[in-house]
Amino acid sequence: MTKILLKGATLVNEGREFIGDVLIDGKRISKIAPSISVDGSVKEINCEGLHLLPGCIDDQVHFREPGLTHKANIQSESRAAVAGGITSFMEMPNTVPNTLTQELLEAKYLRAAEVSPANYSFFMGASNDNYDEVMKTNIQDVCGVKIFMGSSTGNMLVDNTNTLEHLFANVPMLIATHCEDETTIRKNLEEYKEKYGEAIPMSAHPLIRSAEACYLSSSKAVELAKKNNTRLHILHISTGIETELFRNDIPLEQKRITAEACIHHLWFSDADYESKGTWIKWNPAVKTAADRDQIWKALLDNRIDVIATDHAPHTIEEKQQPYLQAPSGGPLVQHALLAMLDASANGKIPLVRVVEKMAHAVAVCFQVKDRGFLREGYFADLVLVDLNKKSTVTKDSLLYQCGWSPFEGTTFSSSVEKTFVNGVLVYENGKLTGEKGGERMLFNR
Structure with a gap:
């Protein structure tokens, strides 16, 4: 060679x-x-x-295969990832069917081995009733166990208190959580339906999926983790108040509870809903500029440990629907590193810290072998x-199967x-x- x-x-x-x-x-x-x-x-x-x-390691992507390949697939999105400098990804289990058995988990690995130009790992999914399957997960060749404590599809919302206790007490590897309190969100949604009917404006999204909903769930996860000494990683922090849950007084290697910030929560704010609309509809929602500033502060002082994308493509037709019908999520892997390099060029974060948060810290956080x-x-x-x-994001330059980006024109x-x-x-x-x-x-x- x-x-x-x-x-x-x-x-x-x-x-x-x-x-x-x-x-x-x-x-x-x-x-x-x-x-x-x-x-x-x-x-x-x-x-x-x-x-x-060092190539970036993205610890949260949704590549939509199997079952949702009209939106994306492992081959198309991993190609977009390497074009954006992301050489390794960790993919989520809310595909169709949900990745709730070891057989379904291994099928993803076999598919990625056939088509992915990037390195890959896949989270094992937890539900209210697959504890025995979760406990079979190999800690040396699977990145972690994903628990949706809010905002999931299929059978993946884990809202049974006994199940959560059991998982947090016994899973011997990293647990990654999506934290939004469903009861609070449903209550808020009903209030906005009463006020607007079906014509809820996009600007209501961060009020429906509120800071309170995020904090209630994140604080519950932290409480469970502290009680059980769980290795907990909370995904896509979107509010300033949540940053108060995390510590920066010990090295990352010693932390049992870590946190992630995503590109969209670092780049956009609720002021962008007017121009971007459903293009920036994510769960958790993009919130205020003050929240964004506090996330940046926590990232820089090491209360937030890593940067990821939560890459989650949908078709243009799906995203063009009204607020209630338009799904949450968007494509980001091709431009995440470029966005952070821009932040560095503008004095927001030193270049060495971009590399730390997108490569080194992810490798340390997940104990990745010989990478990062x-x-x-x-x-x-x-x-x-x-x-x-300079590089301009044009429709012709996109490698995402969905064919759009919230960064088009940037x-x-x-x-x-x-x-x-x-x-x-x-x-x-x-x-x-x-x-x-x-x-x-x-x-x-």
């Missing part, structure tokens, strides 16, 4: 930026040094003027970005130039190479 030598890039890794060379030998990084010379067969790539980052860092011996999951080359200050997955060049100069580098992620547990 030909070695690849990346020459003269600015490496961004573990709190440092420095110019150096990286030698890829097969699937792994074999050497990192200020200057590397190689005897024999080597493909040399001049990276001067480019920044080399530029280190000798680690897998060569790498992304080369040009911080001085010009980002940076561009993704090349993406490597396990040493395989899967994306370069605006095009997929057609190579499939993705592998099943493993975990040091």
Whole structure:
């Protein structure tokens, strides 16, 4: 296998930026040094003027396969992910059928092995009545167990108190939760139906799926986790008040309770509903600019540990429906890193912290084996970005099967130039190479 030598890039890794060379030998990084010379067969790539980052790890995506492939599939969305510098993803279980058995879970892995250019892992789903199946989950080759404590489809809402207690007390691996209190949401929705009938405005979304609903559920999850010493990870924090639930006085490696912020809650606010409408309808809802500011503060002071996308595509026709019918969710994996690089260029977050929150911390949080860092011996999951080359989001440039993006028309200050997955060049100069580098992620547990 030909070695690849990346020459003269600015490496961004573990709190440092420095110019150096990286030698890829097969699937792994074999050497990192200020200057590397190689005897024999080597493909040399001049990276001067480019920044080399560890590939991003997205701990929350919905790729819609099986059962919802009119919206998206593992192949289409993983291709969009690598085009955006995301080299590894963790996918959620609310597909059709719901991923509630080990057989259905393994079928997803088999499919990804066939088609995914990105590395992959899939959450095992919990319900009110599949405890025995959940407990069969292999802690070394599955990223975690997902519990919907609100806002789910099919049979995945876990609202039985005894079941929650049992899961939090006994699951031996990371539990990831969606936290919104359904009772509060249903009450709010009925009030808005009485006021507006079927014509509820989009601006009501963050009031129906309110900060109170989020906090009630998140605080309950934290309480259960503290009681049972559960390894809890709360997804997509959307309110300022929730950030008060988390701590930053110990290293991430020692935390038993961690939290995630998503791109849309860092980028948009309720002021954007007027122009974006259902394009930015997510659960939990995008809330106020004050909430957004508090999420940013918690991200920067390490109460919030990682950045993800909650990539959840729907068709244009589905999203164009009125508020009550339009589903929540949107596509983000192709532009998440670019959005954060923009935030860095605008002084919102240092570049090294972008890498920390989108790669290093995710690897630490989930105990990912040999990924998430530029280190000798680690897998060569790498992304080369040009911080001085603008890129505009056009419909023609989208790789999402759904064919739309809430970022359409946005010009980002940076561009993704090349993406490597396990040493395989899967994306370069605006095009997929057609190579499939993705592998099943493993975990040091």
